[in-house]
Amino acid sequence: MKHTLSILLQNKPGALSRVTGLFSGRGFNIESLCVAETLDPKVSSMTLVTWGSDSIIEQINKQLHKLIDVIKVTDISEGEYVEREMVIIRVKAEAGTRAEVLRVIDIFRGKVVDVSPNTYSVEITGPESKIKAVVDILRPIGIKEIIRTGTIAMARAPKK
Amino acid sequence: MSKITGAQAIIKCLQEEGVDIIFGFPGGAVIDLYDELMDCPIKHVLVRHEQGAVHAADGLARATGKVGVALLTSGPGATNGVTGIATAYLDSIPIVVFTGQVPRALIGNDAFQEVDIVGITRPCTKHNYLVSDPDELVSTIREAFYLAASGRPGPVLIDLPKDVVASMMDFPDPEPIRMKTYQPKVKPHPGQVEKACKAFLQAKRPVLYIGGGVILANASKELTELAEKTQTPVTMTLMGLGGFPGTNPLSMGMLGMHGSYASNMMVSESDLLIAVGARFDDRVTGRLDAFAPHAKIVHIDVDPTSISKNVGVDIPIVADCKHALQAVNDWLENSADFDSAAMAENHQPWIDRVMDWDKKHPLSYQEEGDVIKPQYVVETLNKLTNGDAIITTEVGQNQMWAAQFYKFNKPRRLLTSGGLGTMGYGLPAAIGAKLAFPDMTVIDVAGDGSIQMNIQELATAKQYGAKVKVAILNNNYLGMVRQWQELFYNRRYSATVMEVTPDFVALAAAYGAVGLRATKKDEVEPVIKEALATDNLVIMDFSISREEGVFPMVPAGKATTEMLLV
Numbered sequence: 001m002k003h004t005l006s007i008l009l010q011n012k013p014g015a016l017s018r019v020t021g022l023f024s025g026r027g028f029n030i031e032s033l034c035v036a037e038t039l040d041p042k043v044s045s046m047t048l049v050t051w052g053s054d055s056i057i058e059q060i061n062k063q064l065h066k067l068i069d070v071i072k073v074t075d076i077s078e079g080e081y082v083e084r085e086m087v088i089i090r091v092k093a094e095a096g097t098r099a100e101v102l103r104v105i106d107i108f109r110g111k112v113v114d115v116s117p118n119t120y121s122v123e124i125t126g127p128e129s130k131i132k133a134v135v136d137i138l139r140p141i142g143i144k145e146i147i148r149t150g151t152i153a154m155a156r157a158p159k160k
Numbered sequence: 161m162s163k164i165t166g167a168q169a170i171i172k173c174l175q176e177e178g179v180d181i182i183f184g185f186p187g188g189a190v191i192d193l194y195d196e197l198m199d200c201p202i203k204h205v206l207v208r209h210e211q212g213a214v215h216a217a218d219g220l221a222r223a224t225g226k227v228g229v230a231l232l233t234s235g236p237g238a239t240n241g242v243t244g245i246a247t248a249y250l251d252s253i254p255i256v257v258f259t260g261q262v263p264r265a266l267i268g269n270d271a272f273q274e275v276d277i278v279g280i281t282r283p284c285t286k287h288n289y290l291v292s293d294p295d296e297l298v299s300t301i302r303e304a305f306y307l308a309a310s311g312r313p314g315p316v317l318i319d320l321p322k323d324v325v326a327s328m329m330d331f332p333d334p335e336p337i338r339m340k341t342y343q344p345k346v347k348p349h350p351g352q353v354e355k356a357c358k359a360f361l362q363a364k365r366p367v368l369y370i371g372g373g374v375i376l377a378n379a380s381k382e383l384t385e386l387a388e389k390t391q392t393p394v395t396m397t398l399m400g401l402g403g404f405p406g407t408n409p410l411s412m413g414m415l416g417m418h419g420s421y422a423s424n425m426m427v428s429e430s431d432l433l434i435a436v437g438a439r440f441d442d443r444v445t446g447r448l449d450a451f452a453p454h455a456k457i458v459h460i461d462v463d464p465t466s467i468s469k470n471v472g473v474d475i476p477i478v479a480d481c482k483h484a485l486q487a488v489n490d491w492l493e494n495s496a497d498f499d500s501a502a503m504a505e506n507h508q509p510w511i512d513r514v515m516d517w518d519k520k521h522p523l524s525y526q527e528e529g530d531v532i533k534p535q536y537v538v539e540t541l542n543k544l545t546n547g548d549a550i551i552t553t554e555v556g557q558n559q560m561w562a563a564q565f566y567k568f569n570k571p572r573r574l575l576t577s578g579g580l581g582t583m584g585y586g587l588p589a590a591i592g593a594k595l596a597f598p599d600m601t602v603i604d605v606a607g608d609g610s611i612q613m614n615i616q617e618l619a620t621a622k623q624y625g626a627k628v629k630v631a632i633l634n635n636n637y638l639g640m641v642r643q644w645q646e647l648f649y650n651r652r653y654s655a656t657v658m659e660v661t662p663d664f665v666a667l668a669a670a671y672g673a674v675g676l677r678a679t680k681k682d683e684v685e686p687v688i689k690e691a692l693a694t695d696n697l698v699i700m701d702f703s704i705s706r707e708e709g710v711f712p713m714v715p716a717g718k719a720t721t722e723m724l725l726v
């Protein structure tokens with residue numbers, strides 16, 4: 001099953017490679033990985049999407065905790081959370097398809113961020129399911145290039 | 161406060177940590193540090209190969225329980241140390257390895273003798289550091305020693321750019337180390353202890369399965385108390401040997417691939433397996449689904465990643481083994497339901513059954529006239545040293561015979577590369593142990609193949625008066641691999657025949673050591689006696705029965721009850 005882990009780690013040289021090295025060395029999967037500084041510049045936060053059986057996810061959790069640079073690991077997919085991913089897609093936009101592309105982008109609340117004589121580059125943000133839907137629709141029109149950020153996610157604030 | 165150099169700060173840190181011996185090999189990147197070492201009371205032992213330095217530091221650490229220290233230069237010095245570091249990592253041995261590095265300004269330039277040793281050793285250290293700021297040098301070293309020794313111990317590497325070691329810095333007073341990202345759990349959860357004890361009270365066929373964690377945590381006394389007052393049979397992993405006295409009637413010796421018949425049978429029939437400081441390694445469990453199939457499993461370990469990694473655990477206790485065993489002992493003492501005599505009586509049928517297995521298939525070997533049997537050599541070593549020597553081993557059959565036939569009664573007496581299985585470990589480790597305990601007998605039980613992997617350390621031993629005794633069980637084969645070829649590859653001895661082997665007696669002489677040889681059984685005892693009586697480094701070369709096998713043996717991937725017997 002898919003799990004989204006939120007990891008706080010010391011913003012030190014090599015800290016990121018300790019995490020990725022752990023995954024490659026022990027044969028764990030990484031579907032996507034996003035990392036950036038937090039408000040405290042000494043701390044980075046990482047969203048890592050992985051999959052595996054319960055026992056593998058348990059090992060991943062424990063092994064991450066064991067890394068000296070890791071401050072905290074939360075499997076946020078265990079509770080309610082919001083997730084977002086951004087994608088920039090360069091899609092064919094020729095006389096016959098331009099209007100269609102714009103309509104699709106509009107439906108998905110995307111934006112055109114770059115234009116060339118026969119392409120549009122569009123930016124779309126949303127959970128993974130939405131990104132997948134856009135890609136499925138634009139693919140037949142002709143996707144020239146696609147860049148995804150990978151998922152970032154945050155647990156929902158407690159309701160009380 | 162007056163400033164001191166980085167080199168001076170490093171020496172002061174070592175003294176603060178109580179280090180009196182370090183093992184190393186110099187080079188350009190560490191020359192400042194070597195200059196400082198000349199005038200300080202810390203003894204530096206010049207090895208002949210950096211792998212030897214790390215193994216020697218590791219041997220010292222295993223024998224004493226203190227943190228071992230090695231000092232290597234940059235580039236090839238550092239890479240030569242990697243096998244030693246990985247060896248310590250797999251067996252959770254506390255060492256700190258200092259490596260020289262090119263000056264900061266050159267890092268990343270493919271400078272002369274530059275390697276990214278922090279990158280290379282990331283997966284085989286507990287943690288490692290590149291000191292990029294002189295002001296962090298002292299705190300880094302203090303943290304490194306703390307990390308190496310606490311929690312689940314392990315090797316820590318500190319990479320020292322040459323200009324950092326040469327720069328001027330303050331030497332701050334030591335303060336208690338507090339790391340917000342690292343707080344190993346020492347004390348057990350009382351609720352888990354209670355659950356484990358209640359399971360114990362219910363059990364009819366309990367087994368204590370102990371590993372190196374018992375030794376690392378200095379928990380032998382607590383373990384022995386528990387085993388005796390509950391009359392529970394004990395089996396040990398290779399790393400756990402000595403954690404419980406080998407001559408205690410409750411000891412069934414080692415389990416696993418080359419474990420005793422009784423050990424493997426009792427694990428497979430037990431209804432409560434209490435694992436203490438062990439990690440369910442594949443050499444111990446054999447085929448996983450057939451391992452301890454009827455047992456409820458209690459697992460005491462300081463490292464949560466070891467728990468339920470290979471085998472599902474029913475009652476985990478994350479804690480230092482000593483504290484956890486103490487808590488179990490205390491709980492039982494204070495429980496109205498626990499009565500030592502009643503429990504002993506309750507366990508008697510089980511103990512009888514275990515003893516019966518042991519009587520039916522004890523560890524044994526076949527005599528063959530005046531041919532020297534390796535098991536007999538180890539038995540004789542055991543007899544003539546009263547089971548009281550420090551034994552290091554190389555890797556292969558020699559290692560297994562030492563584990564099976566030497567009766568380790570105390571912890572920290574068997575120093576062997578269990579996890580990584582590093583040929584060449586035994587001699588340098590013996591030197592480390594001997595320098596720490598000059599009055600003890602230290603014997604490297606060696607194979608003719610392995611001993612050649614770090615034979616150059618004979619010069620180190622000679623130079624520093626480390627009068628270790630090397631007992632080569634010489635079969636002129638890479639025997640353990642040959643045994644697999646014999647059993648599973650139609651006796652096709654591909655690359656396991658040692659067609660050229662040096663004359664070890666002459667070789668001993670070349671190093672200023674004493675060489676002794678035995679080719680017949682009745683020469684074994686006199687040779688060992690002479691070796692023990694000789695006030696020098698000694699090599700004993702025993703020509704053993706060439707195709708002797710190590711038995712019992714559980715073929716890889718089989719259930720541990722499917723043992724091949726003698």
Ligand SMILES: Cc1ncc(C[n+]2csc(CCOP(=O)(O)OP(=O)(O)O)c2C)c(N)n1
Nearest residue numbers: 556557558581583607608609610638639640
């Ligand atoms: C550095 C290293 N290389 C290879 C091996 C694989 N290996 C394990 S045991 C063994 C044979 C060792 O031969 P020897 O030292 O003569 O011991 P014996 O088994 O004959 O007692 C080998 C090659 C190893 N464990 N370590």
Ligand SMILES: [Mg+2]
Nearest residue numbers: 607608637639
């Ligand atoms: Mg051999």
